[in-house]
Amino acid sequence: MKGRTDILTLHAKNVTMSDQVDLSTIARGTPGFSGAELASLINKAACKASKDGKVHVSMPDLEYAKDLILMGAERSAASFTLDNRRLTAFHEGGHALVATLTDGALPVHKATIMPRGHALGMVMQLPDQDMSSWSRRQMIAEMDVCMAGRAAEELIFGVGNITSGASSDLERATAIATSMVEKYGMSSKVGLVALSRGGKQRGGGGGQISEETLAVIDSEVRKLTDESYARALKMLKRHRRSLTALAEALLEAETLTGAQVREVVEESKAGRYVNPRLLVCACKIEIY
Numbered sequence: 001m002k003g004r005t006d007i008l009t010l011h012a013k014n015v016t017m018s019d020q021v022d023l024s025t026i027a028r029g030t031p032g033f034s035g036a037e038l039a040s041l042i043n044k045a046a047c048k049a050s051k052d053g054k055v056h057v058s059m060p061d062l063e064y065a066k067d068l069i070l071m072g073a074e075r076s077a078a079s080f081t082l083d084n085r086r087l088t089a090f091h092e093g094g095h096a097l098v099a100t101l102t103d104g105a106l107p108v109h110k111a112t113i114m115p116r117g118h119a120l121g122m123v124m125q126l127p128d129q130d131m132s133s134w135s136r137r138q139m140i141a142e143m144d145v146c147m148a149g150r151a152a153e154e155l156i157f158g159v160g161n162i163t164s165g166a167s168s169d170l171e172r173a174t175a176i177a178t179s180m181v182e183k184y185g186m187s188s189k190v191g192l193v194a195l196s197r198g199g200k201q202r203g204g205g206g207g208q209i210s211e212e213t214l215a216v217i218d219s220e221v222r223k224l225t226d227e228s229y230a231r232a233l234k235m236l237k238r239h240r241r242s243l244t245a246l247a248e249a250l251l252e253a254e255t256l257t258g259a260q261v262r263e264v265v266e267e268s269k270a271g272r273y274v275n276p277r278l279l280v281c282a283c284k285i286e287i288y
Contacts, residue, residue, distance in 0.1 A: 071116040093246035094152025095123040104141035112255040143228040177224035
């Protein structure tokens with residue numbers, strides 16, 4: 001992260017930046033970016049600020065440029081029906097809520113229902129610093145957050161109305177669970193061994209994995225993902241008021257910062273009106 005911050009600072013030397021710009025925050029959200037991509041980020045942010053008639057580059061300009069590189073150009077939300085936008089708002093609201101309330105989950109940086117590329121919305125989480133390893137608690141929390149979008153769809157719209165929008169979430173959760181079982185020795189039934197789906201032991205022994213062991217691996221992976229989904233659904237049921245408040249806020253504002261997400265959650269949990277600008281009121285909850 002420090003290296004990316006230094007590269008961004010270097011390329012920002014000849015660009016007028018707002019006093020509120022924090023390049024380390026941008027660096028946190030750009031893992032894997034090359035030097036050329038970081039330079040392009042600064043350039044795209046400057047172009048955006050110039051197009052908008054600004055005299056300096058601000059954090060929203062940098063966030064816009066980062067998202068443009070990561071996910072592609074924005075698409076007009078007006079081309080989607082209100083029902084689609086509402087479903088997306090609850091889906092992303094589910095991710096944001098579980099990420100906010102789950103111990104071990106990465107902090108929410110922002111949540112949006114602004115379509116970009118193939119994505120109808122997203123919740124971005126950023127670590128406070130570079131992470132070289134993950135604990136079991138953090139992996140479980142990450143799976144719970146992944147499952148929360150589908151769980152929110154089921155809770156609000158019913159099983160018959162769940163969508164294909166959770167496909168990448170399920171892939172991510174399954175990959176984490178599989179690694180926990182096969183690579184990290186985090187399954188008591190499989191044990192402290194490192195295995196490979198290719199049929200070879202990772203230790204170089206060359207032994208084949210038996211059908212019985214494969215069946216146990218599949219069972220343990222399924223157990224982890226099922227338990228994760230159940231936890232996410234239980235949390236959303238317990239905090240349905242906050243879920244609805246987040247969905248309403250996203251429908252109105254389209255994009256919420258991490259601080260705004262936390263504000264909506266805390267205010268709705270307390271049963272108070274949230275920031276009027278976000279148009280969230282506890283009295284609306286009973287509609288759903």
